[in-house]
Amino acid sequence: MLKDKRVRPSRRSFLAGTGAVAAGITVLPRFAVGAEEPKLNFYNWDTYIGETTLDDFKDATGIAVKMDLFADNDELFAKLKEGNPGYDLIVPTNDYVQRMIAAEMLDALDHSAIPNFKSNVAAQFQEANFDPGRKFSMPYMWGTIGIGYRKSKMDGVPDSWKWLYDSDKYSGKIAILSGKAAIESALKYLGHSLNADDPATIKQAEQLVIRQKPHIKVFAADNGQDLLLSGEVDITMEWNGDVLQVMEEDDDIGYVVPKEGGELWQDCLCIPKGAPHPENAHKFINYILDAEAGAAIADFIQYATPNAAAAKLMSEEYRSNPAIFPPEAVIAKCEPSVYQGAKRARLMDEAWTRIQAA
Amino acid sequence: METWRRNPLVFWIFLVPPTIWLAAFFLVPLGLIWVFSFGEKRGLVDIEITWSLANYVRALEPLYLQIIAKSLWMAGLTTAICLVVAFPVVFAISFAPPRWKPILLLLVILPFWTNLLIRTYALIAVLRTRGYINFTLEWFWDGGNQILTAVGLGDLQLLGASFQPLQLLYNNTAVVFGLVYVHLPFMVLPLYASMERLDKSMIEASLDLGASQARTFFSVVAPLAKPGIVSGLIITFIPAMGSFLTPNLLGGTDSQMIANVIERQFKSANDWPFGAALSFLLMYATFGALAMRSLLARGSPGTEHGA
Incomplete structure (x- = not known):
């Protein structure tokens, strides 16, 4: 601390x-x-x-x-x-x-x-x-985008995107950043680059998020750390700086970059x-x-x-x-998000619109 | 009333500032956005006006129509609840002693003195899992348990093994609740205006002549207050339809409304032409609804007499 x-x-x-x-x-x-x-x-x-x-x-x-x-x-x-x-x-x-x-x-x-x-x-x-x-x-x-979590509610360190995207273990206590980041972290979990621009790959990530929706409490508009601090959720995707801020207030909160890697900003x-x-x-x-x-x-x-x-x-x-x-090994798997033009921006936005409409 | 004809100079001098204001800050920006809606993106910051209808065609895809339908439902429900809640409030205010009226009206307007964002965050503090409503319920739960223990039923766990907080936030109910909370004054004020003008002796006459309370309300009060009801419905429904902050902050994973999609086009998705087309589609729909209303209003007296 x-x-x-x-x-x-x-x-x-x-x-x-x-x-x-x-x-x-x-x-x-x-x-x-x-x-x-x-x-x-x-x-x-x-x-x-x-x-x-x-x-x-x-x-x-x-x-x-x-x-x-x-x-x-x-x-x-x-x-x-x-x-x-x-x-x-x-x-x-x-x-x-x-x-x-x-x-x-x-x-x-x-x-x-x-x-x-x-x-x-x-x-x-x-x-x-x-x-x-x-x-x-x-x-x-x-910094990084990773997982902020309440230590007392976890079994060990949740060092995989699995706990957010592919598990009902923390059902109803999960928050995921809204927008592009939600899809990009899913791409990381599926083993792709978060800059993948192939429509089929993005679709795969979209379907993963849609399947997980019943277990996700909220797509957080950058306030995952507040949700974590107030006990609304136990595990959230967030920017490291934001989680660090609530870690100063609450010893029971931790932060980890998943082993699959995440966004490096x-x-x-x-x-x-x-x-x-x-x-x-x-x-x-x-x-x-x-x-x-x-x-x-x-x-x-x-x-x-x-x-x-x-x-x-x-x-x-x-x-x-x-x-x-x-850790160095995790940083090696992180990558900056790259802007790839209007076509990909539109693919991502449409995927995001469909995820919420589903 | 026609004195301005005798003083045209004064009339025109007074007319100039609002006209310039309207043109510069409403018509011109709106016109620009309208033109954008026929444009195509060229690179990051440039929009070329190609007069293509591609953006409108895209806006009519089932994905967006579905979201528009959902937004119509949420805004419609909000408006209906506002109407039902506003009527008793308006009755209470208009039948209150005259010296109380300004204070009661002030209470209705008071929330406007606080920024929408602050009010929404306050609502979050009330509704969340560890919020004031759940704190209150937990307090009652504890109290109930103590009483049960005192009478020897403590081991039966009649109230459950532990307190289960209500999940009041991050779902569509929370969004509608938030929208009603924000838009209620828009309904109360026009209703109040028409209730004040309503001749109270009509109500007395109706009751004296043997009509029930309900009959009086539907056959006397409602028709007389109709202009207020209609303007209340309109000025509640339109901003509710365009809300993006409330669904953003109070909504769950499926609470996106059409205004959220539009907002994203102007920000993260950086697709102004499409955002513009979606906005104008909504505006056309609103104009259409208003035009339909005035047509119906014109037709209605005839049908009433016919019946």
Whole structure:
């Protein structure tokens, strides 16, 4: 268990699913001058930066960071879709990085201005299937989708998707994330890649979920951790950060990434097109990828850092927490969800609509 | 009443802001979405308007018709329950002493002062397994057991071996309950407006002349309150049909309504043209229903006289 008892609302707060949280729209002036003014407009998730990171960066470089918050990737995407309102640095999740690259919403990064990337970031994050060559994105934090469970109600550790998808053992006490994730984890259980795009394979996963429906209590819109905490369900599919949050409140809750593997997500630092201060943004990215600054952030937000140099500075407790860092063998089976175009998006959405209508 | 003809300038000056407002924030966005519904997706952010009907054809697939039918049923049930619940409330308010009326009406409107999302989460706290209703039932169960033990029947487990909480949340019943809770004021207010205008002596006359309470209600009150009933039905049914937050938060694995499908097209599925087509299909259906109503309303006096 974490000793850290700070009240730390989850980044993927349950309100995010409803789209009800809206960060204020800030239209910022643009300055098209050669030497950049010492300012940076940072668009980030809530509680997703170190306690003093922004101040420390200002002390080190004189650049004042103004941070706005968004609640989910859809909101971030929607806000930048019709033109950048003045942000220099954003934090999209991997599949949205890819969508933004495809929609030409991101500026290419100048790797020579980010020396800390090569020297500090772990080998497995040097490349990315959603951004070959890491041209547009730098890894910020990563995590998994796995199983949150109430220890006292389980026989051992439920380390397989079977307990959610193919068993009546916890009938009526099961929650599964709604949408794409519900189908993708089922694909993992069936031994496929979660990015499978073959209609017959997706159909197979769809039928698995439909067959399991009588035992599933609810398709949770990102609030599985609350259902778990309130005793509504005993086992749920959730983002690791969300489960970690309720683990701090309740010792009886655990988290495991199933042995079949699950989704590995990665939040990335990207510079949107039309950023008024791209040089400052590069400086800030390099600062975040610094060992000490990175460790300070990871220590505060308790997500897994891809920054190997920073991880070395962290406590054993952080590095050995399975909810933050699953075992190597399991990570090897995890994969990031890749955006594969409108055709697959439609297949998945139709499968999801049919699952609920069945 | 026709004074504006004498002061056309003032009339036009006052008419301009609402017209601009209506055009800029209602007609133009709605027109855009209407145009989108004939479009095709090109890449991630671009929509090409091809004037194809493919989106409407897709929207008429059995899968979506089935969901629309289910939504009609849920919204219809919600509206019916609202009507049944609202009538006694409206009677109570309109026959209350005048100084109580504003307070009672305020109580009806009060929930609107709280955000829908907060109200829905409050409802979750009431209905869930470890919620207030189940806490109360468990308290009674414990009390009952203690009494049974006191009279020497404790070993028989008449109330069951342990307390079984009711599963009130995450099913269609919870969704309808939530929808009724949210939409009740929409029914109460128009009903109240027409009940207030209703001449109470009609009711007295009917009762004096020997009609029963039920006969008075159906033959006197209901026909006189008909405009209020009809507008109540309409303004309850339409937003209920378009609800997505309530089924999302209170529903189970099969509680998806058509608005949930539409919401997804504009968000995770990123298929605006299809979402637009589905929305407009609903809108056409609503217009159709309203047109049918006014046709029926025009025809009804004749049939009444004929009977």
